[in-house]
Amino acid sequence: MNRFEWMTPDGIAHAARAATATVATAMISRSGLPATDAAVLKAGGIDLLDLMKEGLLSPHRLINLLSIPGLDRIEPQEGGLRIGPTVTLAQLAAHEAVRARFRALADAAGASASPQIRHLATLGGNLLQRPRCWYFRSRAHHCARKGGDTCFAFAGENQYHAIFDHRGCAIVHPSTCATALVAFGAVLEITGPTGARRAASLEAFLRLPETDLQRENDLLPGEIVTAIRIPAHPLTTRSIHLKQGEIDSFDWPIAEVAVALDLADGICRRASVVLGAAAPAPHRAAQAEAALSGRAIDEALLRTAARAALEGAAPLSRNAYKLPIFEALVRRAIRAAIEA
Amino acid sequence: MSAGTRSEHYPVGIAGVSLREIERRVGPDEAPPLPPNAQLRTVGQSAPRVNGRAKVTGQARFTVDVTLPGMLHARLLRSPYPHARILSLDAGPAERHPGVRAVHLIDHAIGRAREIADPGPAAPTGRRMLYVGDPIAAVAAVTPQEAQAALDLIQVVYQPLPFVIDLEDARKADAPRVFERAVHSESFGEPAPQLPQHGNVHGPDLSASRGNAAAGLNAAEVLVEAEFRTQVQTHCCLEPHALVADWRDEGLTVYISTQFTAGIRAELAEAFGLPLSRVRVLVDAMGGGFGSKSRVGQYVLSAVELSRRAHAPVRLALDRHEEQIDSGHRPSTVQRIRLGARRDGTLTGVSIDAYGTAGVALGAGVGNFAQSIYECAHFALAQSDVFTHAGPGAPMRAPGNVPGAFAYEQIIDELAERLGMDPLALRERIDASPVRREERRAGAERIGWSRRRPPGSDPGTLKHGLGMAQSHWPALIQTNSACEVRILRDGSVEVRSSVQDIGTGVGTVLAQVVAEELGLAPEQIAVRIGDTDFAAGPPSYGSRTSASITPPARNAAYRALRQLIENAAPSLGAAPEALAARDGRICTADGRRSLSFREAAALLRTDEISVVASRSDDYGGFGHRMGDAAMARKGLGGVQFAEVAVDTETGRVLIERVVAVQDCGRPLNPRQIESQVHGGILQGISYALYEERILDAHTGRMLNPNLEQYKILRSRETPTIEVHVLEHYQGESATDAYGIAEPSIIATAPAVANAVYNAIGVRMRALPMNPAAILAALGRVPQPSGPP
Numbered sequence A: 001m002n003r004f005e006w007m008t009p010d011g012i013a014h015a016a017r018a019a020t021a022t023v024a025t026a027m028i029s030r031s032g033l034p035a036t037d038a039a040v041l042k043a044g045g046i047d048l049l050d051l052m053k054e055g056l057l058s059p060h061r062l063i064n065l066l067s068i069p070g071l072d073r074i075e076p077q078e079g080g081l082r083i084g085p086t087v088t089l090a091q092l093a094a095h096e097a098v099r100a101r102f103r104a105l106a107d108a109a110g111a112s113a114s115p116q117i118r119h120l121a122t123l124g125g126n127l128l129q130r131p132r133c134w135y136f137r138s139r140a141h142h143c144a145r146k147g148g149d150t151c152f153a154f155a156g157e158n159q160y161h162a163i164f165d166h167r168g169c170a171i172v173h174p175s176t177c178a179t180a181l182v183a184f185g186a187v188l189e190i191t192g193p194t195g196a197r198r199a200a201s202l203e204a205f206l207r208l209p210e211t212d213l214q215r216e217n218d219l220l221p222g223e224i225v226t227a228i229r230i231p232a233h234p235l236t237t238r239s240i241h242l243k244q245g246e247i248d249s250f251d252w253p254i255a256e257v258a259v260a261l262d263l264a265d266g267i268c269r270r271a272s273v274v275l276g277a278a279a280p281a282p283h284r285a286a287q288a289e290a291a292l293s294g295r296a297i298d299e300a301l302l303r304t305a306a307r308a309a310l311e312g313a314a315p316l317s318r319n320a321y322k323l324p325i326f327e328a329l330v331r332r333a334i335r336a337a338i339e340a
Numbered sequence B: 001m002s003a004g005t006r007s008e009h010y011p012v013g014i015a016g017v018s019l020r021e022i023e024r025r026v027g028p029d030e031a032p033p034l035p036p037n038a039q040l041r042t043v044g045q046s047a048p049r050v051n052g053r054a055k056v057t058g059q060a061r062f063t064v065d066v067t068l069p070g071m072l073h074a075r076l077l078r079s080p081y082p083h084a085r086i087l088s089l090d091a092g093p094a095e096r097h098p099g100v101r102a103v104h105l106i107d108h109a110i111g112r113a114r115e116i117a118d119p120g121p122a123a124p125t126g127r128r129m130l131y132v133g134d135p136i137a138a139v140a141a142v143t144p145q146e147a148q149a150a151l152d153l154i155q156v157v158y159q160p161l162p163f164v165i166d167l168e169d170a171r172k173a174d175a176p177r178v179f180e181r182a183v184h185s186e187s188f189g190e191p192a193p194q195l196p197q198h199g200n201v202h203g204p205d206l207s208a209s210r211g212n213a214a215a216g217l218n219a220a221e222v223l224v225e226a227e228f229r230t231q232v233q234t235h236c237c238l239e240p241h242a243l244v245a246d247w248r249d250e251g252l253t254v255y256i257s258t259q260f261t262a263g264i265r266a267e268l269a270e271a272f273g274l275p276l277s278r279v280r281v282l283v284d285a286m287g288g289g290f291g292s293k294s295r296v297g298q299y300v301l302s303a304v305e306l307s308r309r310a311h312a313p314v315r316l317a318l319d320r321h322e323e324q325i326d327s328g329h330r331p332s333t334v335q336r337i338r339l340g341a342r343r344d345g346t347l348t349g350v351s352i353d354a355y356g357t358a359g360v361a362l363g364a365g366v367g368n369f370a371q372s373i374y375e376c377a378h379f380a381l382a383q384s385d386v387f388t389h390a391g392p393g394a395p396m397r398a399p400g401n402v403p404g405a406f407a408y409e410q411i412i413d414e415l416a417e418r419l420g421m422d423p424l425a426l427r428e429r430i431d432a433s434p435v436r437r438e439e440r441r442a443g444a445e446r447i448g449w450s451r452r453r454p455p456g457s458d459p460g461t462l463k464h465g466l467g468m469a470q471s472h473w474p475a476l477i478q479t480n481s482a483c484e485v486r487i488l489r490d491g492s493v494e495v496r497s498s499v500q501d502i503g504t505g506v507g508t509v510l511a512q513v514v515a516e517e518l519g520l521a522p523e524q525i526a527v528r529i530g531d532t533d534f535a536a537g538p539p540s541y542g543s544r545t546s547a548s549i550t551p552p553a554r555n556a557a558y559r560a561l562r563q564l565i566e567n568a569a570p571s572l573g574a575a576p577e578a579l580a581a582r583d584g585r586i587c588t589a590d591g592r593r594s595l596s597f598r599e600a601a602a603l604l605r606t607d608e609i610s611v612v613a614s615r616s617d618d619y620g621g622f623g624h625r626m627g628d629a630a631m632a633r634k635g636l637g638g639v640q641f642a643e644v645a646v647d648t649e650t651g652r653v654l655i656e657r658v659v660a661v662q663d664c665g666r667p668l669n670p671r672q673i674e675s676q677v678h679g680g681i682l683q684g685i686s687y688a689l690y691e692e693r694i695l696d697a698h699t700g701r702m703l704n705p706n707l708e709q710y711k712i713l714r715s716r717e718t719p720t721i722e723v724h725v726l727e728h729y730q731g732e733s734a735t736d737a738y739g740i741a742e743p744s745i746i747a748t749a750p751a752v753a754n755a756v757y758n759a760i761g762v763r764m765r766a767l768p769m770n771p772a773a774i775l776a777a778l779g780r781v782p783q784p785s786g787p788p
């Protein structure tokens, strides 16, 4: 790992001015050697230090967001929640309001990584962490996402890769929380280096490779995510997140599903079905949502919806096994939401 | 009847089942027979680990914790290519880098198959690198960072060459050759009769065959045939391979995480032309080895060489990535088995065709499992090693027998099904071992075998199953194992040997055995091990440590006690023969006259009594001798039962319960044995369900060289485990103890596979049984439709 400077900013504006790059931009190179002049933001540091230890990222300065007070709160807002970016996954998983009203998010946070990591990992960092594709994480494979010419996954070991939307790059988005947050229609508050603020829906903020092959999101250098907002949902909404790993102790999902159903009088008024570990961004299963909306859900509909969720899937050479798993998870998640 | 021997009566058989006595003639200095555990104070009890407190409080000193004044840090430069020739190498810039104290260019590869016409050391230029991670050079610098920076300054020009990493591709006649010349044949690292070599295929080795398998198969009334595949598993020691080498004019001292201090001393003495007396090897606490820390590797020679050149101690510890690619692994195998039987189950013929790859090393065989476990006069085993451009394999916990049992114990179940027999009933017919008979009975009762239903009985998507499998492992002994016991004048006692504690707790059983003999408590015995300045002890591999070192420890204690008693006898006015050590006292049989142990020691005319004893031969003789090692006449049997649930929609296998019934001779410390069996079962489940080295076909690199993407069992995958250990006496040594570490892993994967079959009705003939494999076996995986 390279030597670096440690910076303790005195506020958001200070941190935003100091950041010269996002981790994504600091990693893009023609040569395969990461930039050595970047100043980047650090939250829990789990992903950042991982990348640095592997020699994939060599920033000269880390700006410690954890030293900025007030970013670690979960507050009610307009019937929904406003979550600070440095709230940890452990905090989210245990928070009463989150558990009561946005259970899929609490489940997702609680099912991520390991207890130790969850106590350090922040929600902001979780959403902005880099993908786990093993070629991407290997210094010896200068792949397209890092500024190289090829994607090694298509003709290689792609058992953990995407089954949807893998044009040019087949990563799956690494954030488990993002799957749940997209299902809830979360919105990010972002502050730029000049102090300008913007709001972006998470779903639009996260990018597919066809739009941007090298960045998983639309964060610009100097921008800081200052809050994650979940809009109000009818009190009749029930949500569930299911994660399937090869092992249970701190393993990544091979498939995950978040569903949020607004159920009243036996009718599903609105359905949100989002697949994680399926595509380079959380994958909204629009056909499944359409199949469920406005209908009374019975076992047959549930099966139809599960099949519809996989509409358009294009498995690679080694990951077609994910299809039956997703199909089962969607069914189970809908059933569990109804019974919740 | 040889001169000086005496006759003694020893307990033999299984306690509670078949205990009786036999007469043996033993040497004059041999301690008297040890009665069954029920009559003992300390041996057979779960004494706490002597270093347990130090370990859980972080006080234990592992090799990676060793720091010496002026110590330098070394790193290795490794080949980035799976196959390449070094066209030029310039280490000048690295040598001139500030902070660098020595650079060593590796001129001769070790730790792999050796070519017969080995040209010997060669200049780096022109050397061929045979796998990604093949060491090229080593640098010692004042900090690890400077060492790493210096590595990047070594200018190497490579000529990449065609390579092959796939086992099947490597067998083809036109495959790129790993070795240009034939290599020496070997078996478990020992020279063996020379085998043929064609291309990358070394073998077949037919030496385990007997009778006429073809005729036996022809005579069969029922034939079963199947092919099994096992993957590469890496050792994943929690503590990395590490050493601190300290070369001085007066001699070489090496602190190293090793399974064999005395072996490392011998190898280093030979490699550096030093007398054994000038090499000292030490290890204190150790974080696992599983076979991979048995011998001197290139990293060891490099650190010693750097220390010699730099005139300073040098520390070299592999990082996790290096651990995964270049510290050994369990080789992959492909096994095609044909089994012939009569309708009553009797085996008429067995034929096994096996090949596998240990990368650039030999050792991908399937062990002695199939040839030893069941009776069959006509048995053919052909096994070949296939070389590939991948890191060298190394022995790993029950090498050969683990993949061997995965295949063989499944095909035995397949035969049982074809014959309409219960798997236990078939084994009852073909397995002559009385030990396993009792183990099957005890295990079946504990798991509730009578609940077992036909395959795929559960109607829902979650399907439950019960399965079992058996193990066989030779009981090994290191015959040149020695141990010293010292009684000091203040009544304190020391047991000393170079034997090392790999983590299994040998220090604790040494304390127990010595304490039992001296009538003391284990805490009263100071355990000094892991240092070649002491009497040379056995290695901690081959599950031979307790069997090798506890008999001499007991004999040394016995003889030291005789001296103590003889010296104290006049003060007690008793004949030495009338005195014994009990409850911290030296006393007459009736207990009327006695001295405390300490009082007796205070009477010594010297400061201490010191007795060194070495391992006597098994009283009934060994089955087989191999240099400094020997095989006991009987092997070690075990039986394991697994209860699983398979989610047929997600392909996840959940292990609910494992029952293990194991034999290790006389159990010395039940809790430590249980801990070994737990470890064996967990490593076995991990092998069965999760672990797999994944190499990239395009670059020859390992894609999961860490403990994140290399999936390995952890806490939440740990099932309920019940361990039942037989008390099996054989009257063969002063302690009658044998090993447990390796026997405990062998039956796990096949027991799980047989249980999975019982759950889903589909045979899993390849490892690991992960969701992709289970769903494919169930026919649930659609064709890929994305870009190629």
Ligand SMILES: Cc1cc2nc3c(=O)[nH]c(=O)nc-3n(C[C@H](O)[C@H](O)[C@H](O)COP(=O)(O)OP(=O)(O)OC[C@H]3O[C@@H](n4cnc5c(N)ncnc54)[C@H](O)[C@@H]3O)c2cc1C
Pocket (backbone or CB within 6 Å): A022, A023, A024, A040, A041, A042, A043, A044, A045, A046, A047, A048, A049, A065, A085, A086, A111, A112, A113, A114, A117, A120, A121, A122, A123, A124, A125, A126, A127, A128, A129, A130, A174, A175, A176, A177, A223, A224, A225, A226, A250, A251, A252, A253, B708
């Ligand atoms: C073994 C293992 C298993 C794991 N399993 C899972 C899993 O199942 N699911 C899952 O989701 N994750 C998993 N993780 C990943 C882990 O959850 C993330 O690495 C962690 O959440 C990152 O959060 P952090 O606070 O440490 O981020 P950091 O490492 O500090 O930062 C990550 C990135 O976010 C940027 N950043 C952080 N905060 C902000 C902000 N407020 N504004 C702008 N940029 C910001 C940083 O610049 C950096 O680019 C696993 C990790 C490991 C090691």
Ligand code: SF4
Pocket (backbone or CB within 6 Å): A131, A133, A134, A135, A136, A143, A144, A145, A146, A150, A151, A152, A153, A154, A168, A169, A170, A171
């Ligand atoms: S999937 Fe994406 S990250 Fe992985 S190798 Fe291909 S381009 Fe790189």
